[in-house]
Amino acid sequence: MAGDTRIWTPIDYDAVGKQSDCLRLPHSSDLSAYGWIPIPLVCIKNGDGPTALLIAGNHGDEYEGQIALSNLARETQLQQVSGRLLILPALNFPAVVAGRRVSPLDEGNLNRSFPGNAAGSPTEMIAHYVCEVLIPMADVVVDLHSGGRSLHYVTSALVRPGRTSDEHEKLLRLMRLFGAPISFVSDGTGGGGLTTLAAAAQERGALALTTELGGGATLSREGLALAEAGLKRLLKDQGILRDVAVEPASPTRFMTVKGHSAFVYARDRGIFEPAADIGEEVESGQIAGRIHFPDLPTREPETLFFESSGLVACRRAPSLTDRGDCLFKLMADIDVSSDRALHA
CATH class of the missing domain: 3.40.630.10 (Zn peptidases)
Known part of the structure; x- marks a missing residue:
């Protein structure tokens, strides 16, 4: 080859x-x-x-x-x-x-x-x-x-x-x-x-x-x-x-990283206001951020929530975001002394 x-x-x-x-x-x-x-x-x-x-x-x-x-x-x-x-x-x-x-x-x-x-x-x-x-x-x-x-x-x-x-x-x-x-x-x-x-x-x-x-x-x-x-x-x-x-x-x-629930994605185009920082520990159901719509000033911002608990591994850098953009990824602790780490 x-x-x-x-x-x-x-x-x-x-x-x-x-x-x-x-x-x-x-x-x-x-x-x-x-x-x-x-x-x-x-x-x-x-x-x-x-x-x-x-x-x-x-x-x-x-x-x-x-x-x-x-x-x-x-x-x-x-x-x-x-x-x-x-x-x-x-x-x-x-x-x-x-x-x-x-x-x-x-x-x-x-x-x-x-x-x-x-x-x-x-x-x-x-x-x-x-x-x-x-x-x-x-x-x-x-x-x-x-x-x-x-x-x-x-x-x-x-x-x-x-x-x-x-x-x-x-x-x-x-x-x-x-x-x-x-x-x-x-x-x-x-x-x-x-x-x-x-x-x-x-x-x-x-x-x-x-x-x-x-x-x-x-x-x-x-x-x-x-x-x-x-x-x-x-x-x-x-x-x-x-x-x-x-x-x-x-x-x-x-x-x-435990599956797709560890991610938060934008569902609409707008300005992303994060509610958590990288390295922060968050809980399932906690507010992750909001998407604001300056072209529709009377529209309420869309509130996004974390689906799982963990540490914020990464956060979107640009504030302007579009549907499908990754806003957050979470990580959870694993026990490397067991086989669970191998199949995580």
């Missing part, structure tokens, strides 16, 4: 050394018939050992991971590495340049496009290359996200449920090492399900960790600091950066 990809790079993944170049994504346009779009890539390989695939910019309007990986790529020297680091701080480069969640080339949402298509749209070609070339080299995959333009998120890490109890325990251990204040097990409800990078990595046998480091298309200092420290802890544990100095991980709170 690797031979089917239309993306190419001068980087030799098996060569010892620190290489910095890019993937070439073919794209033919009015002004560039045989052109390509760069996707920045750093490969650092030194001797035998595991491979870590580190990605940010899967969505272009999420910034903590882009900076954290750029810093790591710049600071890491060849002699520090045992094994291989593959660093892509701007995977969906067209979206990164545009500051958008989706690609301006094809309106593709990369984290809803896996496993991709070698002969498809630009976004599908990127997803296919990641699935068929990069992930098969990796023992562990970290995909750094935040809430982007539309959501403010609690600083957190997440994994998909392990397919076996052994795999699940390894994933929980990754979250403990990463050290986010909140770690949650997600089955993709409300998101991409099996079409995400994490799902593709798991399908191909790699351990995959995702994050939510902030939101609102701004930069969270807390999220950036967590990304940098958490990555170093994971890489040291994997034996890839053995001599790097790390701070101990803080305790993490294990949670999950």
